Structure formats: C-alpha cells, structure tokens
C-alpha cells in the first residue's frame with residue numbers, strides 16, 4: 280500500500296474528484312479527513328466511503344476561521360498531516376468578460392483562490408516535514424477559454440500560489456504541485472455545458488468531446504491515480520510542477 284500510515288486532508292472531499300481521491304487514499308492505507316461545505320454533503324460522503332479511517336468536517340474554505348478549524352481538527356486527529364489535497368473549487372457562470380457579473384467573479388475567486396491560499400496558510404504549519412500538497416488547478420490554469428474569465432483567472436492564480444508555496448515549504452522538504460485536469464465526467468462539466476449552451480447542453484458536450492484527442496472524458500479515478508502518485512513517495516523529487524491530465528485536449 281502506497282500511503283500506509285500516512286494522514287491526509289481533502290477539501291471538496293464530498294465532490295466528484297475529492298471523493299475519488301479520498302477513496303483511493305483510504306485504499307492505499309491512509310487515514311483521511313474530508314472537508315466540504317454542509318453537514319449533509321459531508322455525512323453522505325462519509326457514508327459512501329464507509330471506513331473507520333475516514334473523518335469529516337463541514338467548513339467553508341473561503342472563511343479564515345473555518346479553515347483554522349479544519350486544520351486544528353487535522354492536528355487533533357492525526358498530530359501531523361502528510362498529504363493536503365487543496366481541491367475545493369467552483370466553475371462559476373459562463374459569459375464573456377463584457378457581460379460577466381461582478382459578484383460572480385468575486386464568488387469564484389473567493390473559493391478557488393482565497394480558499395486555496397487559506398488552505399496553504401493554515402495547513403502548512405500542520406504538516407509533517409517531507410509531506411505533499413496537491414492543489415487542484417485545471418487546464419484552464421494554463422490557457423484561456425472563452426466565457427470563463429473568473430474560472431480561468433482563478434486557476435492561473437492557483438499556479439502562482441503553488442509556485443510560492445513550493446519555494447517557501449522546500450526548507451521543510453514539503454512538496455507542492457498543481458494538477459491540471461481537462462473535462463472529467465461529473466456534475467461540474469454538466470453545469471458548464473448547460474452554461475455554454477442552455478438550449479442544447481448535449482451539443483456543448485459533443486463539442487468538448489471533439490477536442491479530447493484521446494477520445495473521451497477523463498474518469499475521476501484517473502484523476503485519483505495522478506493525485507495518489509503526487510501524494511506518495513514515488514514523486515519525492517517533484518515539487519513546483521504543473522501536472523496536466525487532459526486527454527490531450529486541443530484548442531484554447
């Protein structure tokens with residue numbers, strides 16, 4: 280087992296990718312704390328994970344006190360944390376910059392940038408030397424895409440935060456990397472497709488699929504494969520890296 284004896288915190292742990300990662304971490308021998316917004320979501324995820332080694336906490340990642348609370352809970356449960364999957368995120372509205380609602384821009388930046396920043400701020404001190412932090416960016420963190428100003432800006436910002444953290448944490452041999460998934464099967468892509476073409480989301484789905492040169496959407500367990508590699512000692516000399524997993528997606 281690749282994560283035997285390790286401890287992990289997963290934000291957005293009740294969501295598509297977070298839940299798959301938590302499941303894999305448990306299967307690889309880790310103890311896990313999942314963090315997500317809303318008791319019901321967290322309890323449903325705990326029910327699905329069905330393990331004595333998993334714990335849950337409802338917290339809003341945009342809130343400093345909530346973030347301090349989940350970091351304190353990790354310390355109470357585990358002592359030190361080996362793996363921090365800083366993953367919670369939202370897609371936001373689809374609209375050109377000229378029509379993009381100000382409040383929606385702020386909402387996306389709050390979760391995707393402030394949430395990742397606060398996670399690093401409070402979790403780094405709670406981590407064991409030699410640990411691994413994985414922040415979820417996106418293909419949208421490396422290139423532009425029409426209609427997605429807030430999401431694209433926020434996911435580029437995640438790369439900036441990762442780069443600073445990877446330098447600052449290197450003295451403690453803590454590695455910090457980003458993952459950059461392309462479209463993954465699940466609710467977030469469904470929501471985006473409805474935003475792209477409210478009258479015909481299936482057509483939007485077909486257009487996205489056409490760009491995926493490897494022929495299909497990515498499965499969440501394939502994202503969990505990459506996250507597990509970055510969480511494990513197999514990636515011990517990788518830090519400051521932007522790891523793309525996008526089915527060779529074409530276009531910007």
Ligand SMILES: NC(=O)c1ccc[n+]([C@@H]2O[C@H](COP(=O)([O-])OP(=O)(O)OC[C@H]3O[C@@H](n4cnc5c(N)ncnc54)[C@H](O)[C@@H]3O)[C@@H](O)[C@H]2O)c1
Pocket residue numbers: 290291292293294295296297314315316320338339340341366367368369370390394415416417418459460461462463464465466467468
């Ligand atoms: N699904 C994709 O195709 C895709 C592609 C690239 C990147 N991503 C990124 O992957 C990450 C996970 O997304 P997903 O696909 O699992 O989507 P998801 O919506 O299934 O999961 C996201 C989770 O984050 C939680 N969350 C949102 N706001 C929160 C807040 N303020 N506080 C605490 N939790 C909050 C949600 O409740 C949800 O459980 C996100 O950062 C997303 O941007 C997803």
